[in-house]
Amino acid sequence: MTIIFSGMEAPEAAVHARILVTIMNYLAETQQEFRWEISMGPVEIKKNVYWVGAMDWNIRDFHGYSTPKGSTYNAYLVVDEKIALFDTVKKPFKNDLIGRISMIIDPGRIDYLVVNHVEMDHSGAVPDIVELVGPEKVVCSPMGKKALMDHYNRADWPYHVVETGQTLKLGKKTVSFLETRMVHWPDSMMSYIPEDKLLLSSDGFGQHWATSERFDDEVDASELFNHAAKYYANILLLYSPLIQKLIAKIVDMGIDIDMIAPDHGLIWRKDPGAIIKAYQKWSRQESGRKALVVYDTMWQATEKMACAVGEGLKEGGLDFKMFNLKFNHRSDIMTEVLDSKALVLGSATINNGMMPAMADLLSYMKGLRPAGKVGAAFGSYGWSGEAVKLISEAMRDMNINLVGDGVRVKYSPKKGDLDRCVELGRQVARAALLEQ
Ligand code: FEO
Numbered sequence: 001m002t003i004i005f006s007g008m009e010a011p012e013a014a015v016h017a018r019i020l021v022t023i024m025n026y027l028a029e030t031q032q033e034f035r036w037e038i039s040m041g042p043v044e045i046k047k048n049v050y051w052v053g054a055m056d057w058n059i060r061d062f063h064g065y066s067t068p069k070g071s072t073y074n075a076y077l078v079v080d081e082k083i084a085l086f087d088t089v090k091k092p093f094k095n096d097l098i099g100r101i102s103m104i105i106d107p108g109r110i111d112y113l114v115v116n117h118v119e120m121d122h123s124g125a126v127p128d129i130v131e132l133v134g135p136e137k138v139v140c141s142p143m144g145k146k147a148l149m150d151h152y153n154r155a156d157w158p159y160h161v162v163e164t165g166q167t168l169k170l171g172k173k174t175v176s177f178l179e180t181r182m183v184h185w186p187d188s189m190m191s192y193i194p195e196d197k198l199l200l201s202s203d204g205f206g207q208h209w210a211t212s213e214r215f216d217d218e219v220d221a222s223e224l225f226n227h228a229a230k231y232y233a234n235i236l237l238l239y240s241p242l243i244q245k246l247i248a249k250i251v252d253m254g255i256d257i258d259m260i261a262p263d264h265g266l267i268w269r270k271d272p273g274a275i276i277k278a279y280q281k282w283s284r285q286e287s288g289r290k291a292l293v294v295y296d297t298m299w300q301a302t303e304k305m306a307c308a309v310g311e312g313l314k315e316g317g318l319d320f321k322m323f324n325l326k327f328n329h330r331s332d333i334m335t336e337v338l339d340s341k342a343l344v345l346g347s348a349t350i351n352n353g354m355m356p357a358m359a360d361l362l363s364y365m366k367g368l369r370p371a372g373k374v375g376a377a378f379g380s381y382g383w384s385g386e387a388v389k390l391i392s393e394a395m396r397d398m399n400i401n402l403v404g405d406g407v408r409v410k411y412s413p414k415k416g417d418l419d420r421c422v423e424l425g426r427q428v429a430r431a432a433l434l435e436q
Contacts, residue, residue, distance in 0.1 A: 042100040043214045045267055046196040046259065048079045048173075052100040053263075054093035055210045062121075062208055064364065065234045066329040069227075070210030073121055074263045076200055077101055077110075078193070081171030084112040085133075086191055086200050087263055091124030098132065107133055112160075112168065114139040114175070116202040118147035118187045122263055127152055139168065141179050144187035162189075178253075180204065180246055182239045197258040204246075205275050207231050207265030217270040224266055228275060230335040231264070232282045237338070238369040240283040247280055285371045287341040289436070291320040291428065294333055295346035296355035301380035301412045302348045308418040309344050309378060312425020317433055318342060320425075325357035330364045337365065342374050342432040343400065344425065345391050349381035354390050362394040370398065374431045376424055377406035380413065401435070403427045 043051040053074035059067050073089035075097055083105060089097045101107045113135045115123055126148070130138065137160035140148060145159050162168070162177040176192045184203040191200040207227035213219050236243060250257075260268040260275065268275050291313045297303040306322060313320040318341070323333050337343065347358040354362075377391035388406040395402055407424050409417040 040212060041103050042077070045076070045214070045261060045269075046193075046198055049193070049196060049198065050077045050079070050100075050104055051075075051214055051261070051267070052077045052085075052097055052104070054089045054096035054100075055212075056090065056093065057210045059208075059210075065208070065230075065331040067208040069208075071121075071208040071264055072210055074261065074265075074267075075122075076261060077104060078170060078173060078175075079105060080173045082111040082169075083109050084114055084139075084168075084170055084175065085110050085129065085135075086114045087116050087122045087202070088113075088125035088129050090121045091128075094125035094128050097125055097129070110135055112137045112139055112170075114191055115144055115148060115187075116189050116191055116200065117185060117263065118144055118151060119185055119203075120151070122202075123148070123151065127154070130154075130157055137168075139177075141177070141187055141189040143179075143181065143185075144189065147185065147187040164189075178250075182242050183246060184235060184239070192255055192257075194256070197256050199255070199257050199260045199272075201260050201262045203235065203263055204243075205260050205268060205279065206235075206262035209265045211266065214267055215270070216266045216268050219266060225278065226335075227265060228278065229282065229338055230331065232279065233334045233338040234331045234368070237282075237285075237334070238367065240285060240369075240371070243279060243283040247276060247283070250276075282338060286339070287372065287436075288339050289318055289433070290340045291318040291342035291344060291432065292323060292333070292336055292340045293320055293344045293346070294323045294325065294328075294358075294361065295379075296325040296348065296357045297346075298348040298350065298355070298380075299412075301409065302346045302378070304413050304418065305378050305380065305407065305409060305421045306344075306346050308413070308421035309346070309425040309428075312422035312427075313342070313344070313429045314425075315422070316426040316429020318429040325355070325361060330361050333361060334365065334368060337370050337373075340373070341436060342428050343370075343395070344376050344378065344428055345395065346378040347387040347391060348379055349385050349387040352384050352386050354379075354387040358387070358391065362391065366394065366398050370400075372435070373398075374401040374403060374428060374435060376403045376428050378408070378421060378424060379406075380409045380411060382411060385410070401431065403431045 057070045076086040078084045110133045139160045164179045168175045178190045180188045209227040260272040295306040347354040377388045379387040
């Protein structure tokens, strides 16, 4: 095969040829399918700082979180006297990463591999990159080294452990590290390049949204913040107290930020302060005059009750949204929980318990620890009727302020039963408004 690099001077063509050979050799050696999307090259986000990650257009479930518009695994290459790669990508996307790096430099020139986070959506390609590149340092937090050992069992890698405040000189640019334990795993850290006012924020400030655009100002702001809110509600909500401390620490340290580049989704360059403010609000778990009625129904009796509860909520002064669990994903409901003050949950009784979808939601919600909510339960039953009691217990376990014992209706609700549901809605609305 002959490839002609037209319109180039000989030295430039030689560089391109070398890069192409590196890619082809790597693919031949590893017998990998060449699935890198040639139409989308690396993107320079700051001078000599490049996005070199991968788009995952097809992922639809991210450990229980629905991702109807896919995700991205962002990695960043900083080219200075020393060349550093910040994070990698999920393993099946390693060729996308290598391909994009190869459009900038020979990957063999990478000196430092910085592992900000060990979860496999970012570290899956680390073993291949270490093998290909042979970096001088694999930079990680103390917990990061432990996690890398636990995942990949490679004591021979050239670990360089950094703690908060430690720096690494690249040349004109410096990297300062900030450990961010539990945002999202114990190993997590962020990297800050003061010369560029650039925060490489790992999982923080991310969104699961695959786009060909790379920056916040290139997409619809409302959709972007919806994705960011869903990400916060489903990935970070339980760490809200830590996130409050982290943001306070960033402010205390006087870190000057004009760009936040997360490991998922769009890069915040237009107004990075806006997403920081949103995180402050979400981490305080501030809610609006809003209620959710979430239910699963067997023969529509519980659904009729849900409609009556909604009527009462509205009469009581709360706007509400209704979610039938047969048609709505748990992770979309969690997004709505983020700014809702009241949760009214309903289920028919089945086999002495609640409907499976309600049990799924409660288990998922409990793990994410929503705070400061009021709520109640309702549901129809035939003979035993345990669902309302079980839902109420689960809500109490989550420290949700329960309004009464809930409403149970035998078989199909009559006029008086529906009146009790309307009254339940009014009571929940009163309690919610009193707490605001
Ligand atoms: Fe995107 Fe916690 O990994």
